[in-house]
Amino acid sequence: MKKLINRPEDIVAESLxxxxxxxxxxLVVQPGARFVRRRTLGRGKVALVSGGGSGHDPLHAGFVGKGMLDAACMGEIFTSPTPDQIVAAINAVETGAGTLLVVKNYDGDVMNFDMAAEMCDHALRSILVTDDVSIPIDGRSTGARGVAGTLIVEKILGAAAEMGWPLDRLMILGERLVAQTKSMGVALTSCTVPANRTPTFELNDDEMELGVGIHGERGQTRVKLDNADAIARHLVSKVLQCLPVSESGDALILINGFGATPLIELNLMARSVDQAVRHAGLRPVRYLVGNYVTALDMAGCSVTITLLDAEIEALWDAPVHTSALRWGC
Known part of the structure; x- marks a missing residue:
């Protein structure tokens, strides 16, 4: 497997x-501590800090900037950042209003962010993202995984923090967002970790994996490859089963590529998902399509649906200026 790298052990540091x-x-990158922070901090605002293993680019480092994250801690490929990294990032961006951590629900991330929180002595709260619907609640000891819905949580909380919302109010919003945001993914190929140089699993040309995570894990079900419309109907059906009843009927749709799927296919999936969502009685009023929460070079995509109300929709539309996501600035 060919890669544009120098040495596998240097890929994360050199990419940052x-x-x-x-x-x-x-952006400012702290090489020794391995975190990215905003060059200009918003004084007196709640700091938003996230992070996780590398290989999901542009998540998380690509979402650091105005209207989104204040800092992101990056571990090695598919490996959680250390508590020391997280503490260093928190201390670098704390300006007196407290810190909100956005954590994907994976054992290593949860443990290390919890340890970091215990090592800090200022106001700090955590939001746990659990948007993946592919594993039943009782099918995994730590519950549903955090996947592409993390982007939506970070964007909307980032906008609210930029507007000066206090920590307690951000917590309430974050918990509501997590409940109203669900995702499911499908893989057409596996991914290749640079240090290993071989795929994490093999798929035949006529197969696909339903319910994959974002670390090269196998899916929950291996089935025969189907067309885009059928895949979209299946993913949308599974996601909607896990969402509460929508009061407004409006929805934000994220069609997220896993790294190797071209935009022409992702846009086609947006069409298929739009049809499936409307058939189910929701109105897609906001869309984001592209490779945003990836699994290195995996081919495939995930569908995320967030139920909208006027407040959440306005926060989604609010200005954002990061390396990977920007509008209104």
Whole structure:
């Protein structure tokens, strides 16, 4: 497997250096501590900090900037950042209003962010993202995984923090967002971790994996490859089964590529998902389509649906200026 790298052990550090070079107007990278922070901090606002293993780019480092994250801690490929990294990032962006941690529900992330929180002595709360519907609630000891819905949680909480919302109010919003945001993914190929140089699993040309995570895990079910409309109907059906009843009927749809699926296919999936969502009685009023929460070079995509109300819709529309997501600025 060919990769544009120098040494596998240097890929994360050198990628972050490149990110800092190409976006030096908005980002500062702390090489030793392995975290990215906003160049200009919002004084007196709640700091938003997230992170996780590398390989999901642009999540999380690509979402650091105005209207989104204040800092992101990056571990090695598919490996959680250490508590020391997280503490260093929190201390670098804390400006007196407290810190809100956005944590994907994976054992390593939860444990290390919890340890970091215990090591800090200022106001700090955590939001746990649990949007993956592919595993039943009782099918995994720690519950549903945090996947592409993490982007939506970070964007909307980031907008509210930018507006000066206090920590307790952000917590209430975050818990509501997690309940109203669900995702499911499908893989057409596996991914290849640079240090291993072989796929994490094999799929025949006529097979696909339903219910995959974002770390190269196998899906929950291996089935025959189907067309885009059928895949969309299946994913939408599973996601909607896990969402509460929508009061407004409006929805935000994220069609997220896993890294190797071209935009022409993701846009086609947006059409298929739109049809399935409307057939189910919801109105898709906001869309985001692209490779945002990836699994290195995996082919496939996930569908995320967030139920909208006027407040959440306005926060989604609020200005954002990061390396990977920007509008209204």
């Amino acid at each position: 250096e490149g990110l800092a070079i190409s976006h030096s107007d908005i």
